[in-house]
Amino acid sequence: MIGAIWGMARHDLAVWLRSPAAIAAALLPALGMGVLVAVLTNSVGQQLVALVVKSEGRFAHRMARIIRGDADAYLLEEMTEADALRALGEQRVAAIIVVPENFDEAVAKGNAAVDLYLNNVDIDLADDIRRSVTRSVAEFDAPQLGLLGELSGPSAGTLLPNPYRVAIAEHDLRATNVSFLQYQVIPIVVLIVISIGLLGTALLTARDFERRTAKLMMLSPAGRLPLVVGRLLGGALITFALVTPLVALGFLTHYIPYCAEDSEAPLWLTLLLSGPCGWILPVPTWTHGLALFGLFAAVTLTTVGLGTLLGIALRDARLVTMTGLNVSAYMFFLGGGFTTVAFLPDWIQTVSRFVPTRYAIDGLRQALFYPDLIGFERDITVLSFCAVASCILASFTLARAWRRG
Amino acid sequence: MRAVRLFCAGAELEAAQLRSNFWFVALTALAAVSFLVMVSLFGLTGAYAPVALINLDGGPYSQSFIEALNGAHHSFALKYMSAEEAETALHSGRLVGIITIPAGFSADVARGITVPIDVRIDNVNVDMTNDVQRALPAAIVAFGKRHNFPGVRVEMVEHDVLPHDTGYIPYLVVSALALDAMVIAGILGAMTTAREWENKTVKMLRLSPASSGVVLAGKLGVAALVAATALGFALLAIIFVYGVVPVAPWATVFTLAACVAIFTCIGAWVGALLKRTLAAVPLLFGLAMPFYVDSGALEPTRFDGEAIWIIAHLSPVYYAVGVLEWAFHGLHVTPEPIYVNLLVLAAIAIVTAALTLGRLSKGEAR
Numbered sequence: 054m055i056g057a058i059w060g061m062a063r064h065d066l067a068v069w070l071r072s073p074a075a076i077a078a079a080l081l082p083a084l085g086m087g088v089l090v091a092v093l094t095n096s097v098g099q100q101l102v103a104l105v106v107k108s109e110g111r112f113a114h115r116m117a118r119i120i121r122g123d124a125d126a127y128l129l130e131e132m133t134e135a136d137a138l139r140a141l142g143e144q145r146v147a148a149i150i151v152v153p154e155n156f157d158e159a160v161a162k163g164n165a166a167v168d169l170y171l172n173n174v175d176i177d178l179a180d181d182i183r184r185s186v187t188r189s190v191a192e193f194d195a196p197q198l199g200l201l202g203e204l205s206g207p208s209a210g211t212l213l214p215n216p217y218r219v220a221i222a223e224h225d226l227r228a229t230n231v232s233f234l235q236y237q238v239i240p241i242v243v244l245i246v247i248s249i250g251l252l253g254t255a256l257l258t259a260r261d262f263e264r265r266t267a268k269l270m271m272l273s274p275a276g277r278l279p280l281v282v283g284r285l286l287g288g289a290l291i292t293f294a295l296v297t298p299l300v301a302l303g304f305l306t307h308y309i310p311y312c313a314e315d316s317e318a319p320l321w322l323t324l325l326l327s328g329p330c331g332w333i334l335p336v337p338t339w340t341h342g343l344a345l346f347g348l349f350a351a352v353t354l355t356t357v358g359l360g361t362l363l364g365i366a367l368r369d370a371r372l373v374t375m376t377g378l379n380v381s382a383y384m385f386f387l388g389g390g391f392t393t394v395a396f397l398p399d400w401i402q403t404v405s406r407f408v409p410t411r412y413a414i415d416g417l418r419q420a421l422f423y424p425d426l427i428g429f430e431r432d433i434t435v436l437s438f439c440a441v442a443s444c445i446l447a448s449f450t451l452a453r454a455w456r457r458g
Numbered sequence: 459m460r461a462v463r464l465f466c467a468g469a470e471l472e473a474a475q476l477r478s479n480f481w482f483v484a485l486t487a488l489a490a491v492s493f494l495v496m497v498s499l500f501g502l503t504g505a506y507a508p509v510a511l512i513n514l515d516g517g518p519y520s521q522s523f524i525e526a527l528n529g530a531h532h533s534f535a536l537k538y539m540s541a542e543e544a545e546t547a548l549h550s551g552r553l554v555g556i557i558t559i560p561a562g563f564s565a566d567v568a569r570g571i572t573v574p575i576d577v578r579i580d581n582v583n584v585d586m587t588n589d590v591q592r593a594l595p596a597a598i599v600a601f602g603k604r605h606n607f608p609g610v611r612v613e614m615v616e617h618d619v620l621p622h623d624t625g626y627i628p629y630l631v632v633s634a635l636a637l638d639a640m641v642i643a644g645i646l647g648a649m650t651t652a653r654e655w656e657n658k659t660v661k662m663l664r665l666s667p668a669s670s671g672v673v674l675a676g677k678l679g680v681a682a683l684v685a686a687t688a689l690g691f692a693l694l695a696i697i698f699v700y701g702v703v704p705v706a707p708w709a710t711v712f713t714l715a716a717c718v719a720i721f722t723c724i725g726a727w728v729g730a731l732l733k734r735t736l737a738a739v740p741l742l743f744g745l746a747m748p749f750y751v752d753s754g755a756l757e758p759t760r761f762d763g764e765a766i767w768i769i770a771h772l773s774p775v776y777y778a779v780g781v782l783e784w785a786f787h788g789l790h791v792t793p794e795p796i797y798v799n800l801l802v803l804a805a806i807a808i809v810t811a812a813l814t815l816g817r818l819s820k821g822e823a824r
Binding site: 144199 | 479481482485486488489492495496499500501502503506507508523530531532533535546547548549550551552553554566567570571572573574575576577578579580581582583584585587588589591592593594595596598599601602607608609610611612613614615616617618619620622623624625626629734735736737739740741743744745746747748751756757758760761763764789791792793
């Protein structure tokens with residue numbers, strides 16, 4: 054029996070690896086999403102801003118130094134007023150910050166202004182810049198409202214009075230920040246699992262009906278059960294074969310010497326390695342490692358079962374591809390791909406409770422980025438239930454469908 | 459007259475093929491609406507970080523400070539809960555942070571004493587962390603301005619280029635229309651030509667004395683019509699569900715029609731190149747996301763840096779988004795004028811139509 058199961062799984066693996074269109078169908082959309090995240094990483098956080106300092110006074114210099122110092126918020130370029138206006142018109146900068154000629158005199162009178170000329174094309178971009186410039190300007194009168202003050206001012210026991218009468222004592226939950234790319238790549242990995250597990254198994258199942266090879270399998274002396282189990286095992290193996298190297302790469306990138314920030318590698322090498330170096334996963338403890346494995350196994354089996362059901366229901370490779378791509382996209386976004394479900398409106402959170410990928414993404418983020426496993430029990434229980442239910446249902450349905458040809 | 463009959467025959471053939479592939483067409487249209495929904499979900503988390511607020515004071519100044527937090531550039535979605543609930547939510551990734559207003563806040567502020575607000579941040583996501591870190595000083599400044607506290611010497615004066623901000627979701631859904639056009643028209647165009655190889659009818663097309671260009675035009679015309687109908691539903695959803703009404707309705711309709719024609723031609727070329735629908739569909743889906751994001755879909759592309767902006771010119775969606783954002787919101791999101799974007803789109807359509815015809819007639823010369 055084990056030989057028959059293994060034979061069926063190997064057969065499916067071989068068929069799948071010989072189908073470039075199927076591999077492309079499963080991988081290309083997920084890789085497209087990956088490119089999207091990589092591009093987004095470049096565009097979040099910092100904005101291109103021009104700085105025009107029209108005064109030579111000491112306060113104007115201090116104001117400019119504060120703005121230049123906030124490198125986390127701006128990609129700053131100092132220009133003349135005319136150049137800055139041209140750059141704003143040509144969209145080379147999103148805003149211009151102007152420290153006016155009479156700045157020092159106005160400061161002495163207590164009514165100085167820093168002008169912000171803003172391309173408020175959409176509210177997300179405009180608010181980012183408004184927040185950043187407001188902080189920089191506030192720092193002039195209240196130095197502890199700057200990032201350094203937030204992190205190591207009142208929170209470290211040093212409180213300086215300020216005219217706004219409120220200061221910030223920030224306490225971060227963890228020692229290091231997780232990069233935007235790291236945080237968002239987790240859903241991409243889950244999307245790859247969904248795409249390969251769901252589409253791969255669905256296409257294999259539909260192919261049997263299109264080519265009428267299902268009847269041949271029924272005539273095999275191996276029996277129905279080993280063949281059905283072999284199909285599910287094959288789908289799971291395909292998924293593991295493609296996802297394992299990707300996750301392993303996330304851990305191995307720690308050992309690439311040129312990924313360190315102070316690396317003296319040439320620019321071309323730094324640029325070439327920026328993709329892999331951005332894909333660094335924190336090395337988990339053994340308990341968190343086990344949790345990761347459990348979550349991957351459960352979500353893989355869930356998608357393999359669902360893929361089999363999809364293939365039986367549609368029995369047409371083209372329909373399976375389109376349906377699979379739609380289903381994968383919904384499972385990805387409603388499960389928290391590119392978003393955090395807890396941050397969405399209540400009704401969407403309610404809908405997402407019925408989407409298994411939500412538990413996979415939540416669980417994987419918890420296991421990789423948090424020191425404890427709060428909520429893991431719920432995530433693994435739901436996913437395990439989905440895996441068992443979809444596999445049992447898929448087995449019965451597939452056996453019956455093959456019998457009827 | 460013969461050309462007209464040929465065109466109609468090609469169109470009838472394609473219509474019959476699409477009728478027999480009804481579910482495939484329906485699923486392609488569903489994908490279009492799905493993109494709108496997904497882009498909206500992304501937009502919903504672009505602002506309003508969920509933050510727990512624990513107010514241990516309850517005095518007038520703390521209420522005023524809470525109002526300032528609520529008004530701080532769409533930054534916080536304040537949640538009121540107990541300290542224990544907030545702690546649990548923070549550790550399980552359901553909150554970005556906890557802001558605690560201490561007891562005696564109002565009394566101290568009234569006496570002119572600077573009060574530290576305790577802020578605990580789950581800095582797991584650097585983007586959200588940055589937003590919160592920048593929004594808190596903005597709220598404090600607004601609080602100080604509201605009460606005219608003495609000692610503030612400098613303030614920011616904002617001059618906006620545009621008379622009003624465009625909401626993030628209205629901005630995103632319009633650019634999603636260009637993505638929709640690419641996916642729907644591209645897939646239907648690809649199916650039209652790839653089918654010739656899948657059904658082995660390409661030889662008949664080549665051997666026929668009829669002009670393959672006219673037959674192809676008829677077939678692609680129907681594919682484009684179906685794509686336009688599906689896109690029409692997406693457009694209606696944007697107008698009636700999202701409430702985003704184009705400032706230039708005719709320009710919008712014309713641009714969308716042009717996008718459909720162009721992307722149908724591109725899809726036809728991809729289909730003729732790959733010769734299999736199953737290979738063309740995932741390729742178009744896979745290309746859709748990178749093309750979309752590097753097209754000014756989230757913000758004008760040039761703000762992402764010169765390198766990304768130069769690469770964006772390879773994407774037809776870049777030009778389409780440029781025209782659509784202008785037609786819907788009156789925004790200029792590309793440095794190039796609108797007519798240049800339209801001319802480039804037309805040029806792409808002509809080149810891809812010629813390339814498709816070249817692929818279909820390949821072999822005639824041999």
